[in-house]
Amino acid sequence: MKKIRIGSGAGYAGDRIEPAVELAQKGGLDYLVFECLAERTIAIGQKQKRQNSEKGYNELLEKRMRAVLMNCYQNDIRILTNMGAANPLSAGRAVQRIAKEFGLHSFKVAVVTGDDVLSKLQALDLTLDEARLPISKFDKDIVSSNAYIGVEGLVKALESGANMVIAGRVADPSLFLAPMIHEFGWSLDDWTKMGRGTCIGHLLECAGQITGGYFSDPGVKDVANLARLGFPIAEVDEEGNAIITKVEGSGGTVREATCKEQLLYEIHRPDQYITPDVVADFSQVTFQQMDIDRVAVKGAMGTARTDSLKVSVGYTDGFIGEGEISYAGVNSAVRGQLALDIVKERFAICGFKPLEARYDLIGVNALHGAKHSTENNPYEVRARVAVRCTTREEALTVGDEVETLYTNGPAGGGGVMKSVKEVLAMDSTLIPRDQIQVVVTVLED
Amino acid sequence: MKLHEIAHSRTGDKGNISNISVIAYDMENYHQIKQSVTAERVKHCFSGIVEGDVVRYELPSIGALNFVMYQALGGGVTRSLALDIHGKSLSSALLDLDIE
Numbered sequence: 001m002k003k004i005r006i007g008s009g010a011g012y013a014g015d016r017i018e019p020a021v022e023l024a025q026k027g028g029l030d031y032l033v034f035e036c037l038a039e040r041t042i043a044i045g046q047k048q049k050r051q052n053s054e055k056g057y058n059e060l061l062e063k064r065m066r067a068v069l070m071n072c073y074q075n076d077i078r079i080l081t082n083m084g085a086a087n088p089l090s091a092g093r094a095v096q097r098i099a100k101e102f103g104l105h106s107f108k109v110a111v112v113t114g115d116d117v118l119s120k121l122q123a124l125d126l127t128l129d130e131a132r133l134p135i136s137k138f139d140k141d142i143v144s145s146n147a148y149i150g151v152e153g154l155v156k157a158l159e160s161g162a163n164m165v166i167a168g169r170v171a172d173p174s175l176f177l178a179p180m181i182h183e184f185g186w187s188l189d190d191w192t193k194m195g196r197g198t199c200i201g202h203l204l205e206c207a208g209q210i211t212g213g214y215f216s217d218p219g220v221k222d223v224a225n226l227a228r229l230g231f232p233i234a235e236v237d238e239e240g241n242a243i244i245t246k247v248e249g250s251g252g253t254v255r256e257a258t259c260k261e262q263l264l265y266e267i268h269r270p271d272q273y274i275t276p277d278v279v280a281d282f283s284q285v286t287f288q289q290m291d292i293d294r295v296a297v298k299g300a301m302g303t304a305r306t307d308s309l310k311v312s313v314g315y316t317d318g319f320i321g322e323g324e325i326s327y328a329g330v331n332s333a334v335r336g337q338l339a340l341d342i343v344k345e346r347f348a349i350c351g352f353k354p355l356e357a358r359y360d361l362i363g364v365n366a367l368h369g370a371k372h373s374t375e376n377n378p379y380e381v382r383a384r385v386a387v388r389c390t391t392r393e394e395a396l397t398v399g400d401e402v403e404t405l406y407t408n409g410p411a412g413g414g415g416v417m418k419s420v421k422e423v424l425a426m427d428s429t430l431i432p433r434d435q436i437q438v439v440v441t442v443l444e445d
Numbered sequence: 446m447k448l449h450e451i452a453h454s455r456t457g458d459k460g461n462i463s464n465i466s467v468i469a470y471d472m473e474n475y476h477q478i479k480q481s482v483t484a485e486r487v488k489h490c491f492s493g494i495v496e497g498d499v500v501r502y503e504l505p506s507i508g509a510l511n512f513v514m515y516q517a518l519g520g521g522v523t524r525s526l527a528l529d530i531h532g533k534s535l536s537s538a539l540l541d542l543d544i545e
Binding site: 039130214215217220221261262264265266267268269270271283284287299320356357366367368369371372387388424425428 | 524
């Protein structure tokens, strides 16, 4: 039975680079996928593109490609990625430049576009899910509207013979499903196969999260060598069954437990995981350890895809200002609390009315509130003030007020850090599938 | 006994929704976990954090439960003022539950 090996070279925009190099060199791969586009990442990309029309793609694209391109080319490994983010065409040209620099003049890059639906969103006046308002009545500055598109464009791009396929907002599992469809000739309405391939894609898309990352709990769930974590490989057969594994000798572990955790990661109804390609059913999936670091996955199913696609809508929504300061030793929590009370009072005195404010004692109640904490006074605490407000100037005052605690606050406060960031909030809507025109552009010299 | 002794867990986030898996190390303990870790208990465990409903899904084939918690992430990753904007650490709070 025909089998292909697909590797996962990144699980998020800033992921480690060496594991992908290891996969390209020693993974025996046919395909290497880089999933680098979180919901919010594309909104950040659109903002960058506004400032410079050549930017807006993943900032590590060039660095990653310089690291793996030659190995992939020499080992006949084709690359798929959503690192195009808000500007897949510019990303494609950037990769082409690197290929030329390496003397790879026949390296072919195909770019998939059509996910950017901002103008259509306005024309159709679609209603936002969370704001519950039609776009025309939504008064925030919308910076991005990208539909989650499926495999069609990716498969077409692979059929063009491209060495590398670059897209923007495609659904994460579609990046993995596309090579299976291309290699095995699966029909796009074979829902069982679409469900199985989507399950494999879902398991792989967060890279190290299935090989022992985000898993270790020393003494209970031990994982060796996380500093050298190996990223996963799926050995997929034409029936859509797979073995999840990793490069021999790399760090981490592939076992049933890591696979089970990843199966349910970011899943709501396990029997209805909706992607552009299928409504996948993971409720009957089973895992079986076949050997060390080799786990078989079976049992995913699927039913017909939906008629609409999800659109992520990013908009600017004010600023978040933060400030932190630490206290240690006897009475540390009491002094930390005093620090927070002082800042709160200072805001009132200065007439600063934030939209939302939060006062935490890190080490006592910052993560889950006071009720989960024990009553022992920790040796050290960190007082943290975080505020959401309308302007950058207001946000700056938060850290500045915390900083004044050095000379105006409780005894022994140290290690102030302050920050300001713009809020890029996300909403979503659904767009009819027939409104989307996916375009594949093969870049020529 | 703490849930931590017989189960492991992972948290995921989408928008303002958090999901937490609870997975039995040993299939033999799945029934006990199912009896003990109800949606109501999970809702109570996260009172003050989770503002919406908690829905439980059962996956007997892998000995796991999946809890989907609505309005759980302070408005979502992009606007939350929380230290842990994704709610990644919520799974650890859940494993702290006492099990009979």
